[in-house]
Amino acid sequence: MNIIVTGASKGLGRAIVQSFAEKGNHQFYLTARNQQTLADAVDHLKNKYIHSTFYSSAHDLSTQAGASSFASWCSKQTTPDILINNVGTYWEGHFEKETSEQLTRMMNNNFYSAYYVTQGIVPNMIAHQSGRIFNILSIACKNPFPNASSYIISKFAFMGLSQVLRQELATHHISVTDIFPGQFDSASWDGIEKQDTQLMSPIDIAEQIVLIATRSQHIKTDEVVLSYF
Numbered sequence: 001m002n003i004i005v006t007g008a009s010k011g012l013g014r015a016i017v018q019s020f021a022e023k024g025n026h027q028f029y030l031t032a033r034n035q036q037t038l039a040d041a042v043d044h045l046k047n048k049y050i051h052s053t054f055y056s057s058a059h060d061l062s063t064q065a066g067a068s069s070f071a072s073w074c075s076k077q078t079t080p081d082i083l084i085n086n087v088g089t090y091w092e093g094h095f096e097k098e099t100s101e102q103l104t105r106m107m108n109n110n111f112y113s114a115y116y117v118t119q120g121i122v123p124n125m126i127a128h129q130s131g132r133i134f135n136i137l138s139i140a141c142k143n144p145f146p147n148a149s150s151y152i153i154s155k156f157a158f159m160g161l162s163q164v165l166r167q168e169l170a171t172h173h174i175s176v177t178d179i180f181p182g183q184f185d186s187a188s189w190d191g192i193e194k195q196d197t198q199l200m201s202p203i204d205i206a207e208q209i210v211l212i213a214t215r216s217q218h219i220k221t222d223e224v225v226l227s228y229f
């Protein structure tokens with residue numbers, strides 16, 4: 001399969017690539033912002049999964065130019081079977097204390113990134129009347145919590161986009177699956193004081209995505225909520 005993953009240099013994005021490559025031989029189209037971290041991740045993947053092919057191009061998806069240029073780089077070389085919109089960052093903050101910069105940054109990174117990447121990729125999927133899109137949201141869309149207001153607002157906007165896409169793309173045989181993970185172990189938590197909560201492994205979440213992506217095209221999964229048990 002031709003698989004596009006955003007935010008693939010670490011955390012969940014990288015775990016998703018690994019989990020797909022463990023189960024089959026695929027062509028991956030990967031991006032992240034930092035060129036060196038992405039190149040290091042891709043070198044590691046190439047050495048470990050020699051039967052898959054890995055293409056990468058660094059872009060800052062928080063800008064419209066970066067997101068659109070990644071989408072057009074993908075569209076020039078592949079007909080995607082799967083798009084995984086994984087890019088996202090967490091930022092704590094109470095509503096009354098937040099700056100407008102905080103909301104803008106969260107919206108750019110967590111919502112507009114997926115908006116413009118998807119807008120660039122979807123015409124290719126529509127032309128082939130097939131495809132699967134996975135949007136990485138957050139359990140905060142199901143159970144919002146205090147002290148993350150801009151983050152949660154941006155994820156709700158992304159959930160709205162996802163619901164719109166599901167309605168509009170169904171007639172083109174393109175499925176859209178929302179993934180709502182609870183807290184999992186990743187660099188997202190660097191420098192943030194965590195509650196005393198158990199963290200899931202990103203690989204456990206990635207394996208659920210692979211399971212859904214490799215099911216019959218006739219079975220659609222709209223939502224998956226994952227939390228530590």
Ligand SMILES: NC(=O)c1ccc[n+]([C@@H]2O[C@H](COP(=O)([O-])OP(=O)(O)OC[C@H]3O[C@@H](n4cnc5c(N)ncnc54)[C@H](OP(=O)(O)O)[C@@H]3O)[C@@H](O)[C@H]2O)c1
Nearest residue numbers: 007009010011012032033034061062088183184186187188
């Ligand atoms: N960790 C959790 O507990 C948790 C819980 C619920 C939902 N989520 C969601 O899960 C997703 C993955 O989170 P994670 O914890 O795995 O994150 P992570 O470890 O911080 O990794 C984020 C990835 O996205 C890339 N990235 C970030 N901003 C980017 C940008 N503007 N342009 C291009 N690439 C960018 C990073 O590369 P660079 O560093 O090079 O930019 C990195 O590859 C996010 O959407 C997050 O909101 C996380």
